[in-house]
Amino acid sequence: MQEALSVLLAKAPAKLAALKTRAEFETAKACYVGPNGEFTAIMKQMGTVPKKQRPAMGKLINEAKGKLQIQLDATLQRIAETERAAQLGPAIDPTLPSPDTGPGTYHPLTLVREEMSRILRKAGFIVIEGPEVETEYYCFDALNTPANHPARDTQDTFYFPTNARFSNVTKKVPEEKYLLRTHTSSVQIRTMLKSKPPIRIVSPGRVYRRDTTDATHSAIFHQLECLYVDKNVTVRNLKALLDYIFVSLLGNDNKVRFRPHYFSYTKPSFEVDLSTSHRSKVKKEWIEIGGCGMVDPAVFEGIGYDPSVWSGYAFGMGLERLAMIIYDIDDIRCLYQNDVRFLRQFSWCSFNENFP
Numbered sequence: 289m290q291e292a293l294s295v296l297l298a299k300a301p302a303k304l305a306a307l308k309t310r311a312e313f314e315t316a317k318a319c320y321v322g323p324n325g326e327f328t329a330i331m332k333q334m335g336t337v338p339k340k341q342r343p344a345m346g347k348l349i350n351e352a353k354g355k356l357q358i359q360l361d362a363t364l365q366r367i368a369e370t371e372r373a374a375q376l377g378p379a380i381d382p383t384l385p386s387p388d389t390g391p392g393t394y395h396p397l398t399l400v401r402e403e404m405s406r407i408l409r410k411a412g413f414i415v416i417e418g419p420e421v422e423t424e425y426y427c428f429d430a431l432n433t434p435a436n437h438p439a440r441d442t443q444d445t446f447y448f449p450t451n452a453r454f455s456n457v458t459k460k461v462p463e464e465k466y467l468l469r470t471h472t473s474s475v476q477i478r479t480m481l482k483s484k485p486p487i488r489i490v491s492p493g494r495v496y497r498r499d500t501t502d503a504t505h506s507a508i509f510h511q512l513e514c515l516y517v518d519k520n521v522t523v524r525n526l527k528a529l530l531d532y533i534f535v536s537l538l539g540n541d542n543k544v545r546f547r548p549h550y551f552s553y554t555k556p557s558f559e560v561d562l563s564t565s566h567r568s569k570v571k572k573e574w575i576e577i578g579g580c581g582m583v584d585p586a587v588f589e590g591i592g593y594d595p596s597v598w599s600g601y602a603f604g605m606g607l608e609r610l611a612m613i614i615y616d617i618d619d620i621r622c623l624y625q626n627d628v629r630f631l632r633q634f635s636w637c638s639f640n641e642n643f644p
C-alpha cells in the first residue's frame with residue numbers, strides 16, 4: 289500500500305501538468321479520488337491492514353491525500369488562469385496612445401439634466417446639489433413622513449449601520465439614522481433651513497431604492513427636484529411652470545395632466561402625466577413622469593416658516609423617464625451599461641436650441 293501511494297504521488301505531477309482544460313482536469317481528478325479512482329482504491333485496502341499497523345497507515349494515507357490535493361488545486365488554478373488570459377486576449381500596453389481618437393459624447397442623462405437645468409435657470413431657478421447620504425430627518429421626518437410610513441421600511445431603502453461616519457456630516461446626532469436618499473425631496477428641507485424665501489431651486493441627483501431591476505426600474509436612478517417658496521404661490525403657477533418646461537423641452541406638441549395623489553409633504557398633491565409625440569416605444573398615451581403639489585403647511589411649520597405667510601410648490605421628476613421618452617430608449621439598463629455603441633448615438637445631441 290505504501291509503495292502504491294508513493295508511485296501514485298510520484299507520477300501525479302507529470303500527469304497533471306499535461307492537462308489543458310477544465311474537462312480534462314475533472315476526468316483526471318475522478319481517476320484519482322472519484323469512487324473508482326486509484327487513490328480511493330488504495331484507501332479501500334485499509335480494511336486488509338492488520339489492526340496494529342492501521343494508525344501509522346492512516347497517517348500515511350492522510351499525508352498522501354493532502355499532497356495530492358495540493359497538486360490538484362494548483363492544477364485547477366493554472367487552468368483557470370490560462371482560461372482567463374485567453375478571455376482577456378493579448379496583453380495590453382497601457383502606455384500606447386488610444387486607437388480611439390474620437391471626441392467623447394455626453395451621456396443622455398447628462399443631456400437631459402443640463403437641458404432641464406438650463407430651462408429652469410431661464411425661469412429664475414438656481415441649481416444646487418444635495419448629499420446622497422442622508423439622515424432620516426431630511427429624507428422623511430421634516431417632510432412630514434411619520435416613522436411608521438412604509439417609505440421608511442428597511443425593505444424599501446438602504447440604511448447604514450448606526451456607527452457609520454460620513455465626511456458631509458459635521459454635527460453627529462447619536463440616535464440619527466443614515467441612509468441613501470430615496471428621493472431628492474430632502475434637498476427642499478436643506479435649502480429652506482439654510483436660506484430665506486423667496487426660494488427658487490432645482491436639484492438634480494442620484495437616488496436609491498430597493499427595487500428589482502427590469503426594463504423600466506433601477507435601484508439607482510436620477511431625479512430632478514424643484515421648489516418654489518414665496519407669497520401667494522398657487523397650483524396655477526405650478527401648472528404654468530410645468531407647461532413651460534415641457535414646451536421648452538419637447539416643443540408644442542405635448543400635454544401635461546395632473547392626477548390627484550397623496551404625498552405627505554404636499555397638499556394638494558398630484559402625479560404629473562405627459563402625453564407627447566416623443567413616445568413611439570411607449571404604448572400608453574399618458575406617461576407618468578413625476579409627482580408634485582403645494583408644500584404642506586405642516587412642512588413649513590416643522591422648520592419654522594409661518595404657513596400663513598409663505599406658500600410654495602414642489603415637484604420631483606425621474607430623469608431616466610424623460611431621457612427614455614425624448615430619445616426613444618426602451619430599456620433603462622441601456623443608460624447604465626456604458627456601451628459606447630449606444631452612447632455614440634447621442635453624439636449629435638447638444639445643449640443648444642435644437643435639443644434633443
Ligand code: DAH
Nearest residue numbers: 471554579580581602603604
Ligand atoms: N419625492 C417623490 C418621489 O420620489 C416625488 C415628489 C412628489 C417630489 C411630490 C415632490 C413633490 O417635490 O412635491 O416619488
